[in-house]
Amino acid sequence: MSYIELTDVAKTMKDKNVIQELSFRIREGETFGLLGPNGAGKTTLLSMMSANQLPTSGRITVGQYDTAMDQKKIKSIVGIVPQDISLYSSLNAYDNLRFFASLYGMKKRDIQKRMEWLLDLVQLTDRAHEPISQYSGGMKRRINIAVALMHDPHIVYMDEPTVGIDPQSRNKIYELIEELKALGKTIIYTTHYMEEATNLCDRVAILDQGEVVALNETMELLKIVQSGIVELTMTSENASEMAFKTLKQLMCITSCQVNGKKLTLVVSIKVQDAISKIMAALNQQSLPMEDVKIMQPNLETVFLYLTGKTLRD
Numbered sequence: 001m002s003y004i005e006l007t008d009v010a011k012t013m014k015d016k017n018v019i020q021e022l023s024f025r026i027r028e029g030e031t032f033g034l035l036g037p038n039g040a041g042k043t044t045l046l047s048m049m050s051a052n053q054l055p056t057s058g059r060i061t062v063g064q065y066d067t068a069m070d071q072k073k074i075k076s077i078v079g080i081v082p083q084d085i086s087l088y089s090s091l092n093a094y095d096n097l098r099f100f101a102s103l104y105g106m107k108k109r110d111i112q113k114r115m116e117w118l119l120d121l122v123q124l125t126d127r128a129h130e131p132i133s134q135y136s137g138g139m140k141r142r143i144n145i146a147v148a149l150m151h152d153p154h155i156v157y158m159d160e161p162t163v164g165i166d167p168q169s170r171n172k173i174y175e176l177i178e179e180l181k182a183l184g185k186t187i188i189y190t191t192h193y194m195e196e197a198t199n200l201c202d203r204v205a206i207l208d209q210g211e212v213v214a215l216n217e218t219m220e221l222l223k224i225v226q227s228g229i230v231e232l233t234m235t236s237e238n239a240s241e242m243a244f245k246t247l248k249q250l251m252c253i254t255s256c257q258v259n260g261k262k263l264t265l266v267v268s269i270k271v272q273d274a275i276s277k278i279m280a281a282l283n284q285q286s287l288p289m290e291d292v293k294i295m296q297p298n299l300e301t302v303f304l305y306l307t308g309k310t311l312r313d
């Protein structure tokens with residue numbers, strides 16, 4: 001069952017096509033990853049999916065609500081964990097949670113119960129009386145998440161919630177996401193960390209320059225690069241053109257891309273065996289090579305293969 005539906009959605013900002021026309025659906029209860037480098041359009045998509053911005057064209061529905069017409073309803077079922085910390089630093093965690101709960105018109109008795117449950121979830125009960133200004137970056141992020149969950153939303157948008165924090169807090173965030181999944185929440189998670197997308201998400205949309213370049217179950221995406229990728233650097237562009245013609249004939253190579261002196265090869269057999277065959281073929285043609293790099297199949301290599309770029313510069 002589709003829960004969030006984007007149909008032909010495009011967004012232009014200051015004459016720039018930030019989101020190209022795209023359509024996809026997110027299922028109820030799934031953890032859906034938006035993976036892409038800086039500037040790919042992840043935050044803009046979340047902002048439109050939470051009805052904070054409208055698309056320039058196309059339609060977005062969240063639950064049964066249309067973002068162009070039912071902003072209030074959408075805000076009541078969505079919890080947003082923004083990329084930047086949005087807390088009152090002179091107030092403690094309780095006062096921050098109370099304040100944001102009041103914006104949702106929650107009852108006093110419900111607020112107390114919910115706060116206790118959430119502080120336990122984010123593992124900060126023992127620090128909840130201290131002002132936020134005394135918290136580490138990771139602790140602030142965890143309270144930021146608790147704030148987004150105060151009104152018990154069905155859907156949780158998390159915009160790069162682990163950027164720039166210590167590994168301990170990062171692990172605590174992963175643990176709390178597992179708890180939210182177990183509660184059946186629908187989670188949309190943006191990241192440019194491919195390990196996170198692989199470990200946390202049921203399905204992933206890979207975004208680049210406002211376009212979905214691939215969307216599938218995480219394990220299916222990994223199959224795109226089969227056993228792995230071999231990247232060869234030849235001594236000249238001429239040599240790489242010649243190598244391209246030679247190597248694309250090899251049975252063990254399912255795809256071959258050439259970019260200047262570099263060749264990117266997707267191989268279908270064990271990478272080491274493929275390299276032996278590649279070397280033999282290049283030697284036979286006396287084609288000189290400068291460097292060879294092996295890349296394991298992961299979402300980083302899928303992204304590299306699909307876009308010719310790395311996720312992080």
Ligand SMILES: Nc1ncnc2c1ncn2[C@@H]1O[C@H](COP(=O)(O)OP(=O)(O)OP(=O)(O)O)[C@@H](O)[C@H]1O
Pocket residue numbers: 013014016018036037038039040041042043044045083192
């Ligand atoms: N208000 C704005 N006016 C003009 N361009 C904008 C505006 N907001 C965002 N953009 C541009 O839209 C593109 C997508 O930005 P967005 O923040 O959605 O990307 P992102 O994938 O979330 O990146 P990051 O990981 O850095 O947050 C970028 O090129 C950005 O410069």
